[in-house]
Amino acid sequence: MTERVLSPRALNRALLARQLLLERSGVSLTTALERVAGLQTQYAPSAYISLWSRLQDFRRDALTRALERRRVIQATLMRETIHMVSTRDFPLFAWAVRRARRDWRLRLRELRGIDMDKVAALVRNYLADGPRRARDIEEFLRSRGFPKIARIAVGLWVDLVRVPPSGTWEHRRADLYGLADDWLGPSRVTEEEGQEHLVRRYLGGFGPASVNDIASWAGLPISTVRAVVNRLKLRRFREESGGELLDLPRSPLPDPDMPAPVRFLPTWDATLLVHARRTQVLPERYRDLVFNTRTPHSISTFLIDGAVAGTWRFADGRISLEPFDRISRSTRKVLDEEAERLAAFHAA
Secondary structure, three states, rough: OOOOEHHHHHHHHHHHHHHOOOOOOOHHHHHHHHHOOOOOOOOOOHHHHHHHHOOOOOOOHHHHHHOOOOOOOEEEEEHHHEEEOOOOOOHHHHHHHHHHHHHHHOOOHHHHHOOHHHHHHHHHHOOOOOOOEHHHHHHHHHOOOOHHHHHHHHHHHHOOOEEOOOOOOOOOOOOOOHHHHHHHHHOOOOHHHHHHHHHHHHHHHHHOOOHHHHHHHHHHOOOHHOOOOOOOOEEEEEOOOOOOEEOOOOOOOOOOOOOOOOEEEOOOOOOOHHHHHOOOOOOOHHHHHOOOOOOOOOEEEEEEEEEEEEEEEOOEEEEHHHHHHHHHHHHHHHHHHHHHHHHHHHHO
């Protein structure tokens, strides 16, 4: 059977639908996080803005409460970057990426000669009485002869979570660490289970996609991802250049002609990262304006018809807009109205 070819616009609409950006969803906050495969939160407010753009009637305090009640977990996960994920997803994601990221770290010169098993045991004992600030953990390890990199890397040897109120809208620095076993209880997960779950979550949130896309987003070797997808029952498509794309059975593929609404994205939104390039959410002619040496985290952007069309910034109680090109009067009206709603969200 000839595999169906998906155009860039078809892939664009599929991504927007799965990322809840074609229409705001009425699902729960934790379900939304699972649908979009977690949210990258190197800057804590990014998660709040992401959910405001994706959910109906989202309120800032809903996410803060979910973190406090341990329904949402903030931790260093894929690509060793900070993510917010559901409590259900956290152990599976952590086990999926741990060994590969640990092996990568051990190949770096900076960890040579450091007994990371000993560091992990020390940190585990140090945190047994409760969460500690990053600077305190670092000083504790320094007093025992270990450099700063040991504190940065130890999360690959012992599961840590970032404990609220740190890493919230109100307290943006996510530097309070606790033991995942203490915060959530012990988990019984295998690496194989974790990796299969991670691949399913990725395809559910970003597919159809290639093996390389999955590996890039997860920070896993391509050979590892290929072995995982070979165990799963997946649909197969082709992109226009001929490359194979994988997808979950029955995942949505909207009509490519479906209109896409104006949407605002924060920094770190994963729809703009390299793994999603083929969807053209970020047109290549604008990539250097969004990602560069001064803004490796990206800058806040807005979408028109499913593609980045400019940047935004909140200051002095309002959203200021910087379009990359001319915008029609009717589109500008819709954009301004959405900007006013986002300004009210900031001010609430």
